[in-house]
Structures are given as structure tokens and as C-alpha cells.
Amino acid sequence: MKFGVLYPNTGIHVDKKLVTSFAIEAERNNFDFLFIWDHYMTPNSNVWFEAWSLLSYLSSVTSIIKLGTCVTPIPFRNPSQLAKIVANVDILSEGRVILGAGAGWAKEEFDAYSKWEESSTRVSMTEEGINLILKLWTEDEVNFEGKFYKSLRARLEPKPIQKPHPPIWLASFGKRMLKIASNYGNGWIPTQIDHNEYLYLKNEINSTLRNENFQYSYNLFRPFQIIDEYFQIIEKFEKVGCRNFIINWLYKPNEMIDKLKWFKDNVISCK
Secondary structure, eight states, X not given: OEEEEEEOOBGGGOOHHHHHHXXXXXXXXXXXXXXXXXXXXXXXXXXXXXXXXXXXXXXXXXXXXXXXXXXXXXXXXXXXXXXHHHHHHHHHTTSOEEEEEEOOOOHHHHHHHSOXXXXXXXXXXXXXXXXXXXXXXXXXXXXXXXXXXXXXXXXXXXXXXXXXXXXXXXXXXXXXXXXXXXXXXXXXXXXSOOHHHHHHHHHHHHTTOOOTTOEEEEEESSOOSSHHHHHHHHHHHHHTTOOEEEEEOOOOGGGHHHHHHHHHHHTGGGO
């Protein structure tokens, strides 16, 4: 089992010194992944560090830990521009980027900064957008004309370091999103489901999956205070095939760094 942690890049945690220390300490304490949310505004907060510029910065203060989003709403941005941004961060991090991908959910955010569409349309935009991103990352010249996006004679250079491309982990668990994960993704990182639901949906992905190196992960939305609770839930998810366990680190700023070491000493070192 590999372990990751999510830094809540919003509200009182929008603090350069804190996020810098947190990233350095997460790497020092043997976490394999550092994820952040990708939002501009949500019903809970209008204060956010922009995700990809923050990951670019964090790549300069770390050297080993993998960096990613949990998750980037593909319909929110032009996918051609997103492909370029992620490629740059992959280069600056020397091949440590994971693009967490979803269809988006915060209507207010889309209304303010993009364009909101119905759920089925956003899912279609996600599939088409990921398809375009993959082409831009792997082909010398891209001529693409879909229902939602168009790109003519596009040459994305330099290419990402990771080959054939940076991994894409899908987060949703609707039937169409699971199919997108199996067709285009390199991993799955759901949240707020139990291990029985996880196994059922994992089997749905496996029914059409052709990627032997597909990464099954889980994003635990709330941290526990008791070590045994961590071991119990980790064991349940490990038994149903989860290989990467991500903790949403919703602690007060003055507790964040100490909790990293606590988790390393009491959970990571004991697994």
C-alpha cells in the first residue's frame, strides 16, 4: 500500500509558508503522493490557491513525492490549454505529475469562471477533453474537431517527461465515468464510498479495462483520531484491491505538520 495526503488549498490554509512546510514534511515523512483540490470557488469558500500554479511551485521545493489534483474538472478549462499547463508542470517536477480528472460539480464556480452544462453534457465534454489532451501529449501535430473542442495544427512542445504521458486518474463513479476511466485513464480515485461499493465499481471498471498497470486508489475524506480506525479501513480497502490510500488532511493549520509525522510513525511505518 502506498500513502498520499491532500492539502486543503482553501480558506485558512491559503498560506505560502504552511503549504511549503507541509509539502517538504510530507516528502520527508515518506508519503508517496501530495494532492490538492482544483477549484476557484465553491459553496464553502471563495478563497483558493489556484491548483496548477501551486503544484508548479511545490515541484521546486520537493524532489520525490508525486504531485496531483483531486480533481481537475475537465470541462472547466479549455483542454488544449490544460494539456500545455500539465505538461509544463510535469517537466518542472521532473515527471511527478498526476492529473486527477472529473466532470466538475460546483455550478457557482462554472457560472463565475466557465460555462455550466448539464451532467450528461459535462461527462461527454470530459471524455472528449481527455481524448484531446492525450493526443496533444503524444502526437507531433494534432488536428482535432469534436462536438465541443477543436484544435488545428497544434504542436505541444516540449512534451511531458512521463511516457507515454502523465497518468490520468478518474474520480467519479457514474457508469459513463467508469467507462471513461477504463478507456482513457491510468487510475481511479473515488471518495465517500465504502469498501463494498468500491469492490463493485472496481469490477465494473475491470470488465472493460485493458490497462494492466491501472492504479486503484481511495480518497479518505475525513481523518481518524485513532490508529486502529485507520488500520481497519485500510485493511478493508486493501483486500478489495486498493493500492494507494489518500488522506484528506482537514486539520487546523497549527496541527498539520505534527499530524504528518504522527501518521508516518503510527501508520506508514507499521504497514
